[in-house]
Amino acid sequence: MEPISQDISNTGNIAGVIAPEQFTHEFQQELRAILQYWLQYTVDETNGGFYGSVTNDNIPDTTAPKGLVLNSRILWAFAAAATHEYNQQYKEAADRSFDYIQQYFIDLTHGGAYWSVDAAGKPLDTKKQVYGIAFCIYGLSEYVKLTRSDQALQLAIDLYNNIETHARDITGEGYIEAFREDWSVIADLRLSDKDSNTPKTTNTHLHIVEAYANLYEVWPDEQLRKNIKNLLTIFDQFIIDRNTYHLKLFFTREWQSQTAVCSFGHDIEAAWLLQHCAEVIESSIHTQYFKSLAVKMAQTTLNWVDKDGALWYELDISSKTINRQKHWWVQAEAMVGFYNAYQLTGNKLYVQLCGRSWQFIQQYLIDTEKGEWFWGIDEKGQLLYEPKAGFWKCPYHNVRACLQLIGRMQKHQPVT
Template structure:
């Protein structure tokens, strides 16, 4: 594909994603955004509203405002910030709830670190775009509560979840408490992502120290030094409890980890060696993840279980991250196969994942391209992976000129 044409298509797709969410996500009755909308763009006005969805909406429209200076995006970002501020922030114990009901009352008050991370991510990007002092204050408070209550000062990393008052909890969302899956790759990846975003607007030593510590945890415990794939579920001592090959997370981490190291090195020359190390690690992760890429259709497989079962589902978020991760690897190496995989990922998205009738992206398709699911908007189906991939690709394509 002509890269100039790719730019045109991605720029339009970014606009289309934002337009969809502005049209179908807002809840005119209860405020904020619907917790669920189906493929026919019909909302479920009774669905609970999750912090992950709302924080990702906040991040998406804040990033769009910062990159485009389109004032209409400011209004949606403001709406998302105000809703989180009013309904998700715990006024008694700090941090954010996992979910509220349709009317905005607390529903699941678990202090899941994955949810805290996305709240911090959204708030930090909102500060970056608007310079909001109240949002920065909230972002600092969320960060400080995460470190105070959930950071493991002895073994490193963060516990998966805590109760509303930050006491121990057994009600985990992503992992299995009964299997001692106390620390997870997924939550740590997004905590690092959030800390990186916060450091851009609040370059405090407490944040940079945490970022370095997180990168060390990835190197020592999460990334397998032989395969450069990530372990998924660990106990409190970082011993593996359960794992598989998650192609989407591996390719996503292949560029998120170097991004964190780049942000550190930009302010701290002493982090230059770390930057080089993590860049090399990220490249090896991209090479490993490439084994999940199917050259026959340009799709990325979802997961390979330890027993050898290959999940050939092509998920919307995996394809979005594949497009960016392979482009990042191409920028480092100038190896054309990486560029080809990035472009083919976009071609796959256009052919199989874009809903040309009702807008936005399907959740995914099977290995033989049958549409999966029936949710355009949900706790997990958000505008962050796909809108971010468009912005990241546009920025990287500009650097190729």
């Protein structure tokens, strides 16, 4: 396969065609449209909180389970949006999400948070999935930025302490994936059926460090800072493949890689997110180092962008099979990751890639009739009919991409 850089000149200089002011306006409008969708179609007036699932046709499944990840990401999205541009409806949605999480998801007996509850709020899957708890910390921390709530901050700190007490692998570094309700050993550690059943994963560690960095912004604890540094070291030593600059995904407790699959969305997400975490703790050594890695990881990822501007899903290295589906979250992360590389290098190739990602999203993913983004399209260009809202379809990647790009483009200059 030829790198996308071979033919990008044929698409025109997007950086010159669309001014940063126009980009910023479009992302601001899209941010409002996404949030309006969630306000209009996902609020559960009967049982509280938000529906566990909403179809592509905006029909809620009133019986669907409600996931910790979905509710935590809703909390993060509305809190972040209200901090960016205060809107009373956003604040009320964030309040609603916080109240629901606190009342129904938090395990007052054993600590931590349940993976899911049923439609009425009764605990359903009571395992302690560290990935989900990390997102809860992430959402709570953002809510603290908005409200300065001591209650929310203490809950976030408690969840952080739960992870450090029960999930941290003292001998092998890093964090174990999951536990039973009482934090005892569990056989099935997987996030989902498609994941490998391994004790450690890149996905969970990426979102632990993300959550910890967000918590550090409202609670600058020195031990927390050390733990963030340790997580960055884990990515450097075990997760980032120094030959390819892709991420390895699944591991034994001793950090032996168990699969040969590249996830392009996680590659480009980690490229900018690890740099961000280093910047949050104001470590100049880590920041400069992860800036250099961000460029190398973006450079690797651009080779897997299709001619329509979309980033493919993943590569099975052993079979050399490319999954050519184009998922919504991957394109959102591609925009941020490539624009970050542009800021770091001044290379307009990366801002062109960001612009092409946005054009693809506008053409294929945004549902201009019924709102929000479709899950994605398959290799034949057909829609993937997954829910608009659900366990994994949340206002997180797309809201965050809009907020990130608005902030970055308002500065409109490469970072040196």
